[in-house]
Amino acid sequence: MVAHGIDLDVFEEHRSVLMGVAYRMLGAFADAEDVVQDTWLRWSAADRERVRDPRGYLVRIATRLSLDRLRQTQARREAYVGSWLPEPLATDVLGETLPDSSERALLDESVTLAMLVVMESLSPLERAVFVLREAFGFPYAEIGAMLDRSDEAVRQLAGRARRHVTQRKPRYDVDSVEQRDITERFLEAASGGDMDGLMALLASDVDVISDTGGKARGPRRVIDGADNAARTFIGGARGVYAVADPELVFREINGELGLVVLSKGVPDTVMVPQFRDGRIARIYIMRNRDKLRGIRK
Template sequence: MAYGTEVDVFEEHRSVLMGVAYRMLGEFADAEDVVQDAWLRWSSADRDNVRDARGYLVRIVTHLSLDRLRQTQARREAYVGPWLPEPLATDFLSETLPDSSERALLAESVTLAMLVVMESLSPLERAVFVLREAFGFPYAEIGAMLDRSDEAVRQLAGRARRHVTQRKPRYDVDTAAQRDITERFLEAAAGGDMEGLMALLAPDVDVISDTGGKAKAPRRVVEGAENAARVFIGGADGNEKAAQPQLLFREINGQPGLLVLSDGELDTVMVPMFRDGRIARIYIIRNPEKLGGVRV
């Protein structure tokens, strides 16, 4: 097989490989490392006997991701403050997946809320869930990838699906309404309008900030509308670098998100989640090491 051909085949499947690795790991940088390792194995493999390049490569990425998950468990347990998945700009889904149903399925499987829930699955459950629910691989093919029987894979899939269904929060998906509420929220926060903020927040709203100890933000989950509003009143979200930060709307993990730029550099990613026309949860990622998947 010519060198150019092996590159072409790998690049043809790169987006799927990144999709599997990112959903498995919840970390963009780790997913890139896994895909690079997969390329090294692919480039040195005996490809003449490979009949299904996509399945072969996904199997490599899945095993590498499982190994990486087990290695990072201790690191996450020692993490300073709440741990959140690395945010990922997903505007490309609209361009690469013109089919709206397929785009919706993949976008739902990559939301921050879904990735947070998947953190509570075992590594094998997570692998089966990603391969089956997000990418539609048949049970038999997943079993071959994981060296498990068809029945074992079905049991893992059922257990994972029940777990996710029980723990996955219910949020609204009206993009236009979400942007309108977010703009009103920002206007109220900038103007110090406590009453205006409270009207936009669900009574049980919570704010989860991920800084890794490398930026200023609450290190514990902030619960309740009044407490959450106070986080944002008067610039209390910890963005002290710029008096007038630049705000940009972007699609983050399949949902409307907000980028905060300080001196032209990405400082914060904020993703509000909505329920019944109010903000029910706000994810804030300020750890600079976690912003590589969002390019301004």
């Protein structure tokens, strides 16, 4: 019994890293939790006296389980109704979501929605290497041992992934205070039907990506351009985005400013705007309630 308690203590010491790896790999909070649970089952059944590096051993298990799950879910994502977005994570309650709040540094750029969306276009192996190397700083040789690949093969995968991400990664440059100010003015203009006010806040090439999974109202195609976006949001409060007993709450979502719309106290919609040159350049909207389990009131 004592040994089991010690084993659990070792596992809990590394849980936040395992959750961080699995969530970045899968972009799905619930799937990441399942991977961490399966990692514990493997750990509890292993001959731990032969494990010299528990952190590396556990990350290896979690990475391989995440790769298997990612390959299994790709077919489901191809058949997904409308746009597919990663599951949002409320990072302002990190102490509850990732138990070791001292590891808040794990919430770097690689966990933002924009980066997770870019990583969706990587192959599973490229994604694994990118996460392990760029987000967690594992040496190439250790990554190779985790993935049964040579050091040179890992370096090539890392190079391809880094180039791909660099080419596709959006550039946003507005500080947090200005982000909130712009968002508040955006909400005021939308609720007041102020078309000119909205146009002044939206980049001309803004796009709006909504993930409903066919389980809530919302556009299934990407909305392009300031005019189309403004018209969508002006009619949204009474149309596709209408909710019962709404309550709007600013939250930190994936390390960035976000807005959660509660309906009767339950998360209904998560909106995460992205900013460029003092305007909103992209808006992610998530309404599939099955994907809002990482949001807590």
